Amino acid sequence: MKNKLKNIIVTVSFAALIFGLSVSFLLKPPAEFSDSERRALLQFPTLSVNSVLSGKFMSDFESYTLDQFPLRDGFRTVKALVSKHIFNQQDNNGIYVHDGYAAAMEYPLNSDSITNAANKFNFIKQKYLNETNSIYLSLIPDKNFFLAKESGRLSLDYEKLVKQLCEEMQDEKYIDIFPLLSIDDYYKTDTHWKQENIDDVAEKLLDEMETQADFSSLTENTLDVPFYGVYYGQSALPLDAEEIKYFTSDMIDSFEVYDHQNGNPMKVYDMEKAQGKDPYEMFLSGSLSLITINNPKALNDKNLVVFRDSFGSSIAPLLATGYSKVTVVDIRYIQSSVLDRFVDFENSDVLFLYSTLVLNNSETLK
Amino acid sequence: MLFSSIPFLYFFLPCVLVLYFAVPKCLKNGVLMLVSLFFYAWGEPKYVFLMAATIIIGYVTGILIEKFKGKALSKAFLAVSVIVDLGFLAYFKYADFFISNFNAATGLSLPLLRIALPIGISFYTFQILSYSIDVYRGDVPAQKNPINLAAYVTMFPQLIAGPIVRYSDIAKQLENRTHSFEKISEGIRRFVLGLAKKILIANTLGELCDVFRSTNEKAVLYYWLYAVAFALHIYFDFSGYSDMAIGLGKIFGFDFLENFNYPFISSTVTEFWRRWHMSLGSWFRDYVYIPLGGNRVSKAKWFFNIFVVWLLTGFWHGAAWNFIVWGLFFAVLLVLEKLFLKKFLEKTKIIKRIYIALAVLVSFVIFNATDMAEAIEYVGAMFGAGNMPIVNAEMFYYLKSYAVVLVLAAVGSTPVVKTAAMRLYNGKNTGRVMNVLEPVVLVGLLIVMTAYLVDGSFNPFLYFRF
Numbered sequence: 001m002k003n004k005l006k007n008i009i010v011t012v013s014f015a016a017l018i019f020g021l022s023v024s025f026l027l028k029p030p031a032e033f034s035d036s037e038r039r040a041l042l043q044f045p046t047l048s049v050n051s052v053l054s055g056k057f058m059s060d061f062e063s064y065t066l067d068q069f070p071l072r073d074g075f076r077t078v079k080a081l082v083s084k085h086i087f088n089q090q091d092n093n094g095i096y097v098h099d100g101y102a103a104a105m106e107y108p109l110n111s112d113s114i115t116n117a118a119n120k121f122n123f124i125k126q127k128y129l130n131e132t133n134s135i136y137l138s139l140i141p142d143k144n145f146f147l148a149k150e151s152g153r154l155s156l157d158y159e160k161l162v163k164q165l166c167e168e169m170q171d172e173k174y175i176d177i178f179p180l181l182s183i184d185d186y187y188k189t190d191t192h193w194k195q196e197n198i199d200d201v202a203e204k205l206l207d208e209m210e211t212q213a214d215f216s217s218l219t220e221n222t223l224d225v226p227f228y229g230v231y232y233g234q235s236a237l238p239l240d241a242e243e244i245k246y247f248t249s250d251m252i253d254s255f256e257v258y259d260h261q262n263g264n265p266m267k268v269y270d271m272e273k274a275q276g277k278d279p280y281e282m283f284l285s286g287s288l289s290l291i292t293i294n295n296p297k298a299l300n301d302k303n304l305v306v307f308r309d310s311f312g313s314s315i316a317p318l319l320a321t322g323y324s325k326v327t328v329v330d331i332r333y334i335q336s337s338v339l340d341r342f343v344d345f346e347n348s349d350v351l352f353l354y355s356t357l358v359l360n361n362s363e364t365l366k
Numbered sequence: 367m368l369f370s371s372i373p374f375l376y377f378f379l380p381c382v383l384v385l386y387f388a389v390p391k392c393l394k395n396g397v398l399m400l401v402s403l404f405f406y407a408w409g410e411p412k413y414v415f416l417m418a419a420t421i422i423i424g425y426v427t428g429i430l431i432e433k434f435k436g437k438a439l440s441k442a443f444l445a446v447s448v449i450v451d452l453g454f455l456a457y458f459k460y461a462d463f464f465i466s467n468f469n470a471a472t473g474l475s476l477p478l479l480r481i482a483l484p485i486g487i488s489f490y491t492f493q494i495l496s497y498s499i500d501v502y503r504g505d506v507p508a509q510k511n512p513i514n515l516a517a518y519v520t521m522f523p524q525l526i527a528g529p530i531v532r533y534s535d536i537a538k539q540l541e542n543r544t545h546s547f548e549k550i551s552e553g554i555r556r557f558v559l560g561l562a563k564k565i566l567i568a569n570t571l572g573e574l575c576d577v578f579r580s581t582n583e584k585a586v587l588y589y590w591l592y593a594v595a596f597a598l599h600i601y602f603d604f605s606g607y608s609d610m611a612i613g614l615g616k617i618f619g620f621d622f623l624e625n626f627n628y629p630f631i632s633s634t635v636t637e638f639w640r641r642w643h644m645s646l647g648s649w650f651r652d653y654v655y656i657p658l659g660g661n662r663v664s665k666a667k668w669f670f671n672i673f674v675v676w677l678l679t680g681f682w683h684g685a686a687w688n689f690i691v692w693g694l695f696f697a698v699l700l701v702l703e704k705l706f707l708k709k710f711l712e713k714t715k716i717i718k719r720i721y722i723a724l725a726v727l728v729s730f731v732i733f734n735a736t737d738m739a740e741a742i743e744y745v746g747a748m749f750g751a752g753n754m755p756i757v758n759a760e761m762f763y764y765l766k767s768y769a770v771v772l773v774l775a776a777v778g779s780t781p782v783v784k785t786a787a788m789r790l791y792n793g794k795n796t797g798r799v800m801n802v803l804e805p806v807v808l809v810g811l812l813i814v815m816t817a818y819l820v821d822g823s824f825n826p827f828l829y830f831r832f
Contacts, residue, residue, distance in 0.1 A: 072820055154760060
């Protein structure tokens with residue numbers, strides 16, 4: 001090829017790419033939501049004298065162009081593949097894939113965050129609980145606990161985390177569920193555990209809280225929606241869809257569930273949310289601050305208050321089979337200081353059930 | 367606006383190319399000036415007026431310096447230009463440094479001005495200063511066309527992070543330059559490779575530096591990993607930017623001088639500074655060092671001159687003591703080399719490599735410190751102070767995760783890749799393959815870099831703060 005021809009080809013191909021993508025950007029209608037990242041995408045920023053002079057318009061415009069760029073998900077995948085396969089980077093934006101499982105490399109241990117969580121829990125204990133309450137603590141390991149060592153990634157010092165939290169939270173009984181769990185109990189593309197694999201965990205918790213439930217009558221159901229978890233979008237790597245399975249039984253079907261945040265009765269499994277952006281939200285309708293589950297077929301009249309994060313949504317229905325009433329509280333969405341307006345703690349078992357992910361990033365606890 | 371940003375690549379640049387090549391020759395400088403002002407205002411809407419004032423003063427004093435050539439007034443107008451330009455620089459960049467040091471020395475508590483640093487002020491101030499001085503010296507005629515002078519100062523390819531283009535180097539090109547597919551494709555090649563250096567190497571190594579700086583799990587060799595990563599990061603960041611500037615210049619018909627020449631293959635600090643940020647080094651040489659007498663004075667005065675130049679070089683990079691110490695660190699090494707070290711090093715093969723590696727790594731650790739206390743802590747830790755383990759798991763993890771990029775960067779910082787590519791280009795058969803591959807590789811690189819930009823927001827240019 002003669003140099004002249006090459007120079008023309010270089011110039012034309014460069015121009016075709018930058019003009020082509022800029023015209024596609026202008027012609028493409030703006031997207032409102034990113035399914036892969038589960039977030040609203042930025043729209044064209046407000047143009048005003050003030051926003052221009054302050055520079056806000058320019059920075060917002062840049063963010064807008066990143067969000068609305070044509071073939072955005074495809075480009076993100078290209079980046080993830082180059083980072084992983086060419087540069088051999090061990091994680092992409094803190095997310096890695098090992099043996100088909102996508103996980104966040106949660107590291108390092110944030111001792112201040114653990115102390116903050118302990119302080120929140122101690123505040124609840126001191127303000128609302130007394131000798132009529134039995135208090136339990138149980139921690140759910142994140143996927144990195146199972147994957148980090150064999151894949152050569154960094155991970156929290158889980159032993160230290162548990163020890164610190166137990167020491168800083170006194171007078172509660174720690175229920176160790178780590179030995180019951182393995183990586184198979186988690187979704188490959190999501191943070192969370194699978195409800196169909198944690199009946200043994202629920203059984204252990206109920207057993208330690210001195211109540212029983214019969215899980216032999218549980219029926220496993222499969223959602224007819226492909227499930228792509230939160231790490232699918234964050235990793236931007238091509239990963240297969242999964243299935244969400246959920247348990248039903250005569251007892252679970254009889255539960256009377258109430259959403260105190262919105263003042264509505266609700267279902268254990270929200271089939272509308274199952275069809276939505278994050279099907280895992282089908283379990284107790286996702287992120288709600290306060291829910292009560294009344295079990296009319298309960299074999300006792302015991303009450304349980306569960307302080308939980310999103311992992312609690314899928315296990316709470318199983319725990320509710322052992323209680324007459326379960327109150328599910330998420331203090332990421334409600335202030336701890338106002339709980340006595342909504343929750344009756346008298347004579348209740350109280351379980352603090354949190355994932356290590358939330359404990360290590362506990363600034364969200366109120 | 368950053369070159370390595372979606373708004374630049376897919377909005378600004380296409381619009382500018384259409385505008386620039388659509389207008390007749392006589393309007394091209396006007397278009398360059400207007401789009402450059404827009405480019406600057408995008409990041410600094412308020413400070414565009416400061417730059418405009420600098421240009422107007424430079425233009426007027428330039429004409430007056432020439433008009434009164436040989437008379438005292440000429441020198442007076444040069445003084446006005448220098449005082450105003452350096453005054454702006456001193457006020458906007460150094461005022462708080464002087465106030466805080468004055469407060470520390472006197473025990474007073476004068477309030478700090480807390481002025482945001484105008485982007486690129488150090489670069490365009492030095493450019494306009496070189497213009498005024500060159501006109502005074504009679505090296506170039508004063509520019510009569512204000513648009514041409516404004517186009518020179520504001521020209522967006524080199525406006526905010528250099529290279530420091532001398533007016534004398536492009537005065538003729540401002541009046542008359544050629545455009546061709548050859549020059550444009552050469553510019554595109556240079557721009558895309560510069561962008562790749564910035565986005566794929568510099569930004570990635572910058573992430574490693576950030577990870578190191580934010581962790582509490584440090585180890586001795588982890589400090590060394592950081593030092594290596596930062597030295598390569600700043601080289602690829604700054605030389606990548608210079609490549610992009612030179613490439614864009616070529617697209618618009620200009621030939622800017624080179625700014626880097628593989629500095630990491632140097633054997634001495636003297637050589638290193640002949641290869642690193644050459645436009646700044648030559649600026650200080652021509653406008654400070656030689657006017658002070660250079661090396662044609664007594665030994666004591668010579669060394670004094672070296673210390674003055676390197677004090678100013680350090681201070682140019684930032685209004686903080688670690689930059690001054692960084693500059694003086696080089697001054698000490700340069701003086702030692704002139705006294706005896708260079709002769710000794712020339713006789714060695716390995717020692718000179720160890721020496722330059724240590725000098726460069728330590729210098730950039732000082733350079734990137736937030737203050738002198740951190741600089742001392744980091745340099746001390748590299749040599750075992752701080753009671754830290756030699757290695758830890760985190761260091762091994764990040765070494766593994768960034769090994770490929772570090773190796774690519776290390777190899778890319780030498781002429782090996784360029785030499786190999788030139789051999790292939792010059793081969794009879796391989797030359798054809800290279801010619802076919804070149805457009806494919808360039809487009810492929812641009813797609814990958816777009817992917818990196820779309821994916822993340824980690825994209826700061828280091829040299830903007832200067």
